[in-house]
């Protein structure tokens with residue numbers, strides 16, 4: 239173990255010890271784990287990303303369905319203060335947007351030595367937009383309009399509240415399956431909006447604009463518009479427009495993006511305006527909201543979902559195995575009885591390839607690719623190596639000499655470092671540790687009383 243690593247470990251241990259000492263001296267705070275356990279019943283895992291695990295839970299006082307996200311202290315990159323208490327920026331940004339209809343509502347948060355528990359509303363039944371699109375292969379233009387205009391309005395409202403989400407993607411949009419209303423989640427990369435350029439980035443690279451890869455700089459609103467363009471393209475085609483940094487930086491040299499489904503010229507126009515290479519020529523968030531395609535009244539959710547066969551969706555997945563591990567009961571009958579209207583049947587011919595177009599030196603879509611839908615969440619894709627980055631920059635400078643096929647050969651590998659099982663046990667261990675500490679506190683409390 240190298241010296242800096244050892245020093246980092248010692249520091250982490252010291253801060254944990256300090257936290258425990260504070261608990262011992264002051265008793266547990268109103269945001270401690272025992273309070274959490276008293277107020278919420280933790281259930282099965284709901285989803286996970288690169289930075290946290292999200293659980294289903296129920297508020298015991300009124301049976302409200304909630305989602306609880308556990309984030310490890312060591313994963314927190316930016317901090318902020320709420321009422322004098324130091325919290326991850328994610329909590330602060332969520333709190334700032336809590337009045338926005340299209341943002342998931344922050345209900346509560348707790349601080350434990352291992353990390354933070356963020357309690358959010360949980361629409362029921364719901365599904366994230368990635369699974370929604372995956373379930374259908376692709377969605378119709380009408381459905382895309384219905385969802386996209388809500389998301390664009392929400393992003394605009396966040397910006398007006400000076401919050402920049404910085405990780406706009408289908409995985410971070412939850413759809414209420416009863417009403418069709420969308421909720422923006424995961425403010426883990428969010429930050430305060432400013433006029434000047436940003437030189438740091440924590441979001442998802444495949445949704446990131448070319449200026450970041452080329453200059454390591456981006457403007458907040460302009461980058462958000464780019465991500466919205468990627469999201470809209472993905473909704474319609476069931477795949478991302480770019481599969482790596484090189485694509486992002488050079489696609490504009492190859493002409494208009496290919497579409498794998500027949501769509502209107504209006505939506506193509508909107509996508510190309512969002513995915514304009516030059517950030518200063520790119521359309522604004524306001525221009526998106528005023529675009530004729532967005533302004534057109536969408537069909538109602540009932541009509542859009544009318545002919546969908548009721549099938550078992552991931553929302554209804556049994557959570558007994560994890561509930562058991564956590565020593566909790568399974569979902570209530572009431573929860574299970576809600577109908578779902580969306581088919582999530584797997585499309586034939588789908589590949590397990592992550593995202594994007596196939597390596598091709600032009601934008602002509604080969605027929606075969608029609609069925610190659612996106613199967614992996616971007617948070618599970620490995621970040622590019624510095625060699626790939628250099629290739630992307632080089633490609634954008636010398637487009638005619640660049641050999642697309644060779645550059646694409648060693649792209650994208652599914653992250654191997656974290657099997658779901660391993661990550662799961664890390665979190666469970668953390669939560670168990672907190673539970674047993676609470677039990678110990680109780681025992682020592684009784685002991686002291688006696």
Ligand SMILES: Nc1ncnc2c1ncn2[C@@H]1O[C@H](COP(=O)(O)OP(=O)(O)OP(=O)(O)O)[C@@H](O)[C@H]1O
Nearest residue numbers: 285286287288289290292305358360366409424617
């Ligand atoms: N409030 C919620 N209601 C319903 N589902 C949710 C909620 N919050 C999160 N999820 C589910 O959990 C998944 C992971 O959540 P989230 O994106 O916040 O985690 P993350 O670790 O920050 O992910 P990433 O690596 O993409 O940043 C989501 O894609 C979604 O399916």
